[in-house]
Amino acid sequence: MSVDIKIIRIGVIGFGTIGKYVVDGALAHDEFEVTAVFDPNLLSASAEFMSRPEYRRIRLMASVNELVSCERVDLVYIATPPASHIEYCRLALAQRKAVWCEKPLSVDLTAADKLVEEIEAAGVMSAVNLSLASSPILDKLLSLAEEVGHGEAQQVEMRFHYSQWPRHWQAAADWLSSREQGGFLREVFSHFVFLQHRLFGEMKLVKGQVTFAKEGCETYVMAEYLCGDLPVRVCGGIGGAAPDTNEWTLYTDRRAIRYSDWNKLSIGTQDSWNDIEIGQVGSAVSLQLDEVAKMMTGKPHKLASFREALAVQVVVEQTLNSSC
Known part of the structure; x- marks a missing residue:
């Protein structure tokens, strides 16, 4: 199901290095509007965040639940440490929001496999940010x-x-x-x-x-x-x-x-x-956002699926456990 709108409204969970990179990239992209951000570290620094002219139209959310349930969010981008990815993906999935998640998908392969099945069964638009996909x-x-x-x-x-x-x-x-x-x-x-x-x-x-x-x-x-x-x-x-x-x-x-x-x-x-x-070539984030826009409007795209990201994580986690 595609989004029948001219501007894709993105809500961002996590405002660390990569989260800020994507927020700034989306603000510079003519097909996106950053409407909401949640990061617990911003709750005590909201005044500083809002003092940046480019961020003044972004709503700082008090919780992940508030962000994923916001009517002005079409796409949830998850830029937090991997242990939280599955929980936040499920919260977005429960609200029928499109999901764009950072890699690695998870550090728990069993839970990740179950999540991939849930996302595929739900039929929501979804991708994992393995940036070479659009390179x-x-x-x-x-x-x-x-x-x-x-x-x-x-x-x-x-x-x-x-x-x-x-x-x-x-x-x-x-x-x-x-x-x-x-x-x-x-x-x-x-x-x-x-x-x-x-x-x-x-x-x-x-x-x-x-x-x-x-x-x-x-x-x-x-x-x-x-x-x-x-x-x-x-x-x-x-x-x-x-x-x-x-x-x-x-x-x-x-x-x-x-x-x-x-x-x-x-x-x-x-x-x-x-x-x-x-x-x-453009920057990695602009190239990825171009492909996200295609996904959100129902067009063919190059982004990594959750199934592909799971296959990647199986290799990584098996390697990490190979000497145990």
């Missing part, structure tokens, strides 16, 4: 992977490294360093699992080794998977001064195709790596 990077990789001239796929490698975790721009989000909800596998690796699933099908864990901080998230991972017959190897860690590494590489019998640093594509031969021109 031209994914479109280009799909094209490159299908070109015969690039050779037959032999293996995929993913590499991740962070000098600190959470990253400096996420320092206020303490939950990102917790074993229960955080870590780079849930926060970053999940994007690359989604990418791999869209390109080659679902990953199946073969074996994994994960090391955790004494009272925190993972600090090292080495794991192997299969996508059909295609081997996928993953290595990642935290610590040591160096630029962050976020890298996916497909090796074929003729060359290699690499995606790195969130916006860079390269073709590799035995002699060198050569960058591929992607062209001018």
Whole structure:
């Protein structure tokens, strides 16, 4: 069921780094109006929030229930830590609101599986914010992977490294360093699992080794998977001064195709790596909002479904538990 209105009214639960990013992106998008926000941290800072000219027309809600039941909200965007996602999705679902949820979908696979069944049975518009879904990077990789001239796929490698975790721009989000909800596998690796699933099908864990901080998230991972017959190897860690590494590489019998640093594509031969021109693209949030608008008006879109997000989370959680 699509929304037969010119402006899509969005209510946002959670006003941390990503929540603010989406609010600001929606305010700049001509198909959206941010009508409501709830974050418990804003309840004591409402005057400061409302003093921002761009936020003055946004209503600060006293609770999640008040936001999801508001008649001036067509779409509920959930930007809170993952342990709350299922509860908030269900509250929105009870009000027959469209749902756009942050990844990871949940840290409880059994509960997440049940939620996906409920959402599919209800038939409400829904998606999970795996941002590569709308990226031209994914479109280009799909094209490159299908070109015969690039050779037959032999293996995929993913590499991740962070000098600190959470990253400096996420320092206020303490939950990102917790074993229960955080870590780079849930926060970053999940994007690359989604990418791999869209390109080659679902990953199946073969074996994994994960090391955790004494009272925190993972600090090292080495794991192997299969996508059909295609081997996928993953290595990642935290610590040591160096630029962050976020890298996916497909090796074929003729060359290699690499995606790195969130916006860079390269073709590799035995002699060198050569960058591929992607062209001018919009910001990640504007591209996602374009696809959300399509979803809300009943048009075909590229957004990740809850079912796809669940498949991603199965890989992530199985990896985290592989050394237990």
